[in-house]
Amino acid sequence: MFSSLRRNVRLTAGIAVLSSLAVLSTACGADDSGASEQTSGVTINVTLGAQPPPQAALDAFTKSTGIKVNWTNLDWDSLQTKIAAAATAKTYFADATDVDWSRVGQLGKLNWFYPMENYLDTKALTADMPQLSSFTTDGHVVGIPYDASFLVATVNKKMFADAGITTMPTTIDQYTQNLKQIKQKGVVQYPLNIPFAAAEGLSTYWYQTTAAFGGKVLDKDGKPQFTGRGSAGYKAAQWMVDALKQGLVAPGNINVTDSQGQQTLMAHGQTASVFGDYSGNVGSLYDVPASSTVVHQVTYLPTPGVDGPAPNMSNPDGIGIPVNAKYPKAAAKFIDWFTSAKNQADFAGLNGPDKAWTAYAMPSRLSAVEQLNKNGNIIGGDTLAELLKSQARPVFPGGAPKWYPQFSTAVYSNLHSAATGAISVDTAIKTIADTADRLASGQ
Amino acid sequence: MTGTRLPTRPVTTSETSPGQRKKRRRFDLLPYVLVAPLAVFIVGLALVPAGFTVVESFFKVDTLDPPTRFIGLGNFRQIFLDPLLRTTVVNTLGYVVIGTALSTILGIAMAVTLQHRFAGRSLLIAILVLPWALPGVVEGIVWTGIWDANTGLFNSVLTSLHLIDHYQVFLGQNRWLTIFLIEIVQVWQITPLSALLVLAALQNIPGDLYESARLDGCSGFQAFRRITLPLARPGIAVAMVQAVIATLNVFDQPYVLNGAAPAGSSVMIQTYLVSFQNLNFGEGYALSLLVTATTLLMSLGVVKLVYRRVEY
Numbered sequence: 001m002f003s004s005l006r007r008n009v010r011l012t013a014g015i016a017v018l019s020s021l022a023v024l025s026t027a028c029g030a031d032d033s034g035a036s037e038q039t040s041g042v043t044i045n046v047t048l049g050a051q052p053p054p055q056a057a058l059d060a061f062t063k064s065t066g067i068k069v070n071w072t073n074l075d076w077d078s079l080q081t082k083i084a085a086a087a088t089a090k091t092y093f094a095d096a097t098d099v100d101w102s103r104v105g106q107l108g109k110l111n112w113f114y115p116m117e118n119y120l121d122t123k124a125l126t127a128d129m130p131q132l133s134s135f136t137t138d139g140h141v142v143g144i145p146y147d148a149s150f151l152v153a154t155v156n157k158k159m160f161a162d163a164g165i166t167t168m169p170t171t172i173d174q175y176t177q178n179l180k181q182i183k184q185k186g187v188v189q190y191p192l193n194i195p196f197a198a199a200e201g202l203s204t205y206w207y208q209t210t211a212a213f214g215g216k217v218l219d220k221d222g223k224p225q226f227t228g229r230g231s232a233g234y235k236a237a238q239w240m241v242d243a244l245k246q247g248l249v250a251p252g253n254i255n256v257t258d259s260q261g262q263q264t265l266m267a268h269g270q271t272a273s274v275f276g277d278y279s280g281n282v283g284s285l286y287d288v289p290a291s292s293t294v295v296h297q298v299t300y301l302p303t304p305g306v307d308g309p310a311p312n313m314s315n316p317d318g319i320g321i322p323v324n325a326k327y328p329k330a331a332a333k334f335i336d337w338f339t340s341a342k343n344q345a346d347f348a349g350l351n352g353p354d355k356a357w358t359a360y361a362m363p364s365r366l367s368a369v370e371q372l373n374k375n376g377n378i379i380g381g382d383t384l385a386e387l388l389k390s391q392a393r394p395v396f397p398g399g400a401p402k403w404y405p406q407f408s409t410a411v412y413s414n415l416h417s418a419a420t421g422a423i424s425v426d427t428a429i430k431t432i433a434d435t436a437d438r439l440a441s442g443q
Numbered sequence: 444m445t446g447t448r449l450p451t452r453p454v455t456t457s458e459t460s461p462g463q464r465k466k467r468r469r470f471d472l473l474p475y476v477l478v479a480p481l482a483v484f485i486v487g488l489a490l491v492p493a494g495f496t497v498v499e500s501f502f503k504v505d506t507l508d509p510p511t512r513f514i515g516l517g518n519f520r521q522i523f524l525d526p527l528l529r530t531t532v533v534n535t536l537g538y539v540v541i542g543t544a545l546s547t548i549l550g551i552a553m554a555v556t557l558q559h560r561f562a563g564r565s566l567l568i569a570i571l572v573l574p575w576a577l578p579g580v581v582e583g584i585v586w587t588g589i590w591d592a593n594t595g596l597f598n599s600v601l602t603s604l605h606l607i608d609h610y611q612v613f614l615g616q617n618r619w620l621t622i623f624l625i626e627i628v629q630v631w632q633i634t635p636l637s638a639l640l641v642l643a644a645l646q647n648i649p650g651d652l653y654e655s656a657r658l659d660g661c662s663g664f665q666a667f668r669r670i671t672l673p674l675a676r677p678g679i680a681v682a683m684v685q686a687v688i689a690t691l692n693v694f695d696q697p698y699v700l701n702g703a704a705p706a707g708s709s710v711m712i713q714t715y716l717v718s719f720q721n722l723n724f725g726e727g728y729a730l731s732l733l734v735t736a737t738t739l740l741m742s743l744g745v746v747k748l749v750y751r752r753v754e755y
């Protein structure tokens with residue numbers, strides 16, 4: 001009996017050894033380079049930083065194409081890490097995944113994603129998708145925007161009215177004066193929200209403020225445009241830090257991220273305005289009673305600039321096909337379907353709540369936005385549709401530089417340090433500019 | 444001192460017969476086969492990647508600047524020239540000193556409290572272990588609500604007690620205060636394990652030692668100093684080593700509570716940014732190697748200083 005037991009143990013142990021070797025060989029050495037041309041009868045993996053769209057919509061796609069979709073929701077940071085790790089290891093990760101606008105230059109240079117013009121008629125999309133340019137680098141489209149997020153000012157009109165402000169500001173000077181008036185009248189102690197935490201949200205806020213001051217951050221060669229004291233970028237940084245020092249922004253905002261500020265301060269009436277808010281926040285956050293105490297009080301404001309409304313910086317989400325995808329053609333079919341005007345309108349709630357996608361902000365297609373606006377499905381739709389058509393601009397017109405992540409780190413860590421008083425605005429701007437110069441020169 | 448001996452049994456002649464002895468000397472594959480799966484995993488998923496890390500730290504592995512090429516100590520030189528990295532090294536040393544000291548002191552205090560049996564002791568141990576079981580990110584989020592300068596609990600308590608008249612900014616303004624407050628969060632996480640390790644050592648101390656000491660007129664504090672502390676040294680050493688490892692590799696708490704701000708950023712945050720944001724894997728490998736070597740050296744130092752073999 002014991003010898004039989006011993007034999008069984010040996011056999012089990014042997015199988016365990018072989019299994020572990022097999023698992024290890026899969027884990028360590030897999031290079032899934034053999035992509036399939038199949039576009040039917042396959043299952044594709046789609047990984048984005050969002051909950052899946054309604055199952056009925058995905059089922060309808062499967063029924064019409066024979067492609068089954070396996071959706072994975074990952075947070076943004078983990079997703080970027082996984083994309084980088086999988087691409088570096090030349091391993092399969094997903095058939096379609098997130099293409100962040102800020103990583104377009106890096107992804108384009110690294111050839112980690114298939115050019116979308118190989119699969120879709122991207123030229124025909126340009127007119128209907130103004131933010132497609134944010135996903136284009138060196139003439140190649142790295143991803144297709146599936147929503148049209150852009151930065152826009154939001155104001156609590158009740159607080160403005162309580163302070164006696166009846167005409168909304170159109171210039172940054174009027175805006176600043178209005179905020180001071182709100183504070184002075186005691187309507188709210190800290191009327192402005194600026195997310196000074198050392199995170200990406202601070203960088204994008206500065207880009208938007210720079211645009212409001214009439215300038216841009218980098219030229220087409222990546223050279224910094226904000227070094228002089230009279231430059232828009234310098235003035236924007238000074239305006240932001242001054243707002244904190246003058247008590248327009250709460251001192252605690254040095255540790256507040258963009259979403260925290262919107263959710264805990266603006267949505268709870270602790271501040272009267274966000275200068276660089278996200279398009280869609282009024283409908284998806286401020287007017288939702290479960291998450292807000294300022295329902296129907298917040299409205300979009302064409303971003304005040306030097307002499308009038310300023311451009312709005314695009315901040316869209318895109319989707320692309322990694323080069324290690326198993327089924328790139330099937331993934332392209334999915335992206336075509338996923339970003340179609342009809343689906344975007346459905347996702348945004350045009351045809352009822354059953355077809356609406358809760359995670360969805362705003363369509364990237366103008367035709368879908370116009371349809372929604374015509375039917376009154378977008379809160380603040382008139383303003384948003386107009387801004388999307390005429391004012392939304394990419395932060396970097398030629399696509400973000402390949403060294404954008406390092407540049408952004410320099411931007412937010414130095415502006416954060418200036419806000420804490422550890423360094424001056426002058427030093428912060430100089431350090432950011434030096435970093436940009438060094439990176440642009442390839443060092 | 445007392446000793447534990449394994450029970451012995453008489454050896455029969457049949458067990459020592461020449462035939463049996465020959466059988467016993469025969470190579471037995473079974474233990475190796477049983478250990479093999481684990482060994483394969485350890486070698487494949489820990490030692491081989493570690494080997495690659497060592498080798499590739501001497502190469503320029505930058506996906507934005509191909510091809511991969513040998514650069515000798517170039518990555519290490521770059522690391523030492525980077526002023527931001529020097530800041531994070533000092534910050535991390537701060538985390539190590541504060542975290543190791545606090546978690547050890549609190550761990551010993553908790554262990555001594557739990558050494559004696561009392562009603563609800565098991566429940567208390569179960570509750571104590573909770574922070575250790577929580578992921579660092581979750582703890583960071585929980586403590587954000589405590590340290591927050593606009594709506595935080597800590598500010599609220601201090602205001603209620605009239606210790607401050609308006610809300611204060613605790614994180615991000617002063618470098619060392621920021622490091623201290625962030626490390627408090629990690630101490631909250633790692634102290635339960637320290638307490639359990641020390642408690643395990645305390646439970647090995649024979650009760651008659653305390654009894655003899657009491658009869659000799661020894662006070663409670665003297666017993667703690669002369670009996671508890673010296674005999675708990677193996678447990679304290681292990682607790683300190685785990686604290687050193689955890690604090691040297693701190694990532695979640697500073698990242699969640701303070702972002703990537705220089706005042707509070709750790710070496711591991713920098714390693715993450717260099718590797719996965721800048722895609723400079725060569726420098727990331729070099730940094731990881733330095734952290735591993737430092738961890739090893741500091742752990743050895745702690746063992747050498749604190750560990751003593753104890754026999755009862």
